[in-house]
Amino acid sequence: MEVIRAEVLGYCMGVRRAVEAAGDALTQNKNKKVYTLGPLIHNQTALDALAKRGLGILAENDADKAEKDSVVLIRAHGVPPAVTGQLAACGCRVIDATCTRVTASQKIAAQYAEKGAIVILAGDRNHGEVTGIAGYAGPRFVLVRNRDDAAALDLKGGDQVALLAQTTFSPEEFEAIADVLRKKCPSIHVVNTICPATKERQEALQKLCPQVDGVLVIGGRNSANTKRLLLTAQKLCTHADLIETAEEIPEKYFAMKKVGITAGASTPGEVINEVEKRLLERK
Incomplete structure (x- = not known):
């Protein structure tokens, strides 16, 4: 054979960085509880190895339950800004292991939201990255999973609209979604945030x-x-x-x-x- x-x-760059950050946190904080907010990455084998070293996992909705003086890692997918604030209010130390490409997407979403634009994200429902970006985009955030979702949107030609993508989204589906939305709103700003x-x-x-x-x-x-x-x-x-x-x-x-x-x-x-x-x- x-x-x-x-x-x-x-491993991609962002995942490797998150795993290394978790390892360093465990080594440097042996007398403290070290957690990630939600699973650090989407691989059970890697998570089991880190758990054996003492890494705990806080449920994604339990940021306000983090213990004072504990160490909490923000996972590679990122979190909404409100969650970071909750962790800080609990008195724990926060280590941001968000992938740099996800951070860039969060900033772009926030910038368009500040201008009053509708921020459309091509992504998967309930994915951690999507949840985080939605928090930066605010109330005008819209998720589309495919070209059918895009076709169903009620957009007007004069709307200020930006289209971004989950970093792991299908490039082919993203282009199909962009084509549908351009016909609805020719002035749309299409920002391809899919990770290379x-x-x-x-x-x-x-x-x-x-x-x-x-x-x-x-x-x-x-x-x-x-x-x-x-x-x-x-x-x-x-x-x-x-x-x-x-x-x-x-x-x-x-x-x-x-x-x-x-x-x-x-x-x-x-x-x-x-x-x-x-x-x-x-x-």
């Missing part, structure tokens, strides 16, 4: 698929970018499956001559290595 990796896979890491992983997967008999997509089942990788793999390859660990590899892959592997932006390198090792051990 030959195992071929996608040229780009695994999303596109890079998609392009690497598209290049990989024709070379292999099947593709394993490694990552969390609740990860938006991992699910989009799976959808692409399913379109381009006869066999494509999502797994979180090596233990989940379907039996059929061990009989293939060439297996491709890719991984979501929240997948640790150790997990990717273990999947490759397990495949090669079975000959």
